[in-house]
Amino acid sequence: MADTTQNGPVLAADGTPLKRSLSRALRMQKTRALMLVAPLLLFVLITFLLPIADMLFRSVENNIVSDTLPKTVVALREWDPASGEAPGEEVYAALAADLQVAEENKTHTRVGTRLNYENPGISSLFRKAGRRVSKWDIETDGPFKEQFLDMDKDWGKVEIWQTIQTYSPTMTNGYFLNSVDLMKGADGVEVRPENERIYITLFIRTFIMSLVITCACIVLGYPVAWLLANLPTRSANMLMILVLLPFWTSLLVRTSAWKVMLQQQGVINETLVWLGLVADDARLVMINNQFGTIVAMTHILLPFMILPMYSVMQTINPSYLRAAKSLGATNWTAFWRVYFPNSVPGIGAGSILVFILAIGYYITPELVGGTKGVFISNRIAFHISTSLNWGLAAALGTILLAVVLLLYWTYDKIVGIDNVKLG
DSSP: OOOOOSSSOOBOTTSSBHHHHHHHHHHHHHHHHHHHHHHHHHHHIIIIIHHHHHHHHHTTBOHHHHHHOHHHHHHHTTOOGGGOSOOOHHHHHHHHHHHHHHHHHTOHHHHHHHHHTTSTTHHHHHHHHHHHHTTSOTTTSOOOHHHHHHHOGGGGOHHHHHHHHHTOSSBOSHHHHHHTTEEEETTEEEEOOGGGOOHHHHHHHHHHHHHHHHHHHHHHHHHHHHHHHHSOHHHHHHHHHHHHGGGGSOHHHHHHHHHHHHSTTSHHHHHHHHHTSSOTTSOOOOSSSHHHHHHHHHHHHHHHHHHHHHHHHTTSOTHHHHHHHHTTOOHHHHIIIIIHHHHHHHHHHHHHHHHHHHHTOOHHHHHHOTTTSOOHHHHHHHHHHTSOOHHHHHHHHHHHHHHHHHHHHHHHHHTOGGGOOOO
């Protein structure tokens, strides 16, 4: 394969140095391996990493005000809202010039919508002003302050101009402040009025209910996983089909079925009334509340708990229990001291999977949760599809992502992620 000389390097069959030939072969091998995984890496980059990066950017991006009202932003730098008076003529003149350009480009409504998130009512001011200003001659129709005030007295309010000034930078933390029920005020960061504080409540509700759902899945799933791991193969296969059966049914169908079953005229209430356990005029309220969300989501997420626990329990050697019993342990002691500790990695894997899936669910809570059983994900979906406040939705999503990563890191420090197994 190779020949050597007394003083020269070892050569390959083609006459090149063996070391160089091996390095080239190793590079080719690594290149082929990279080419094989390149489609997967590209897929992950496009569908996972780039959307997360875009979400992080949208949560702080605020170019619309400075791009649409550049002259107004510059003129407002000299105005002090603490004076308690509206800005001078030069600011109104700058706004008129900016709005005339913005109306031609059809962007005045966009900046109005953006500022309306922070101060409801501004959107209508910009729509009305855009129509009026488009007919003005900026060179000869001044002064403009009186004309804006005649158009709408709100143009003389300090709060309106303060909102424009506060959100004129290209980057803002306003979305994150709104996400934790805070806002920018005249004296800095302020707590929102009590009737506007909803997000902290939603975050707390989301994590508490997700934890309850995870615990319910552990309690219901552990006996099923144990049966799957210890029954004869034929019986275990039949039970596994029943566990996987929900995956063959649409999520909307399963959720709608629970809505039918849990309503006051549903199957469960009718059965309880028929058995005499509940009076006909005192039927249980099990839908459009937290109970309905917990029941429906526990049913939907239960297979995600059973499968990891089952795969780990399959690897537990039955001789461990026999050895414990031969040493005098009772059935309960053998289970608690020997079997259960070996199944904990499966519980950990299932808990992480179910908890992370639960905090991101929004279809099921939307259908069966009513006003008290919805999650923070439902609010994110609302801002994306209805209010179109993508910045606030991105900030809420970023906070949710950060909390999940923090919980994951905490779990790793306390339990150790290496102890989580899928079999």
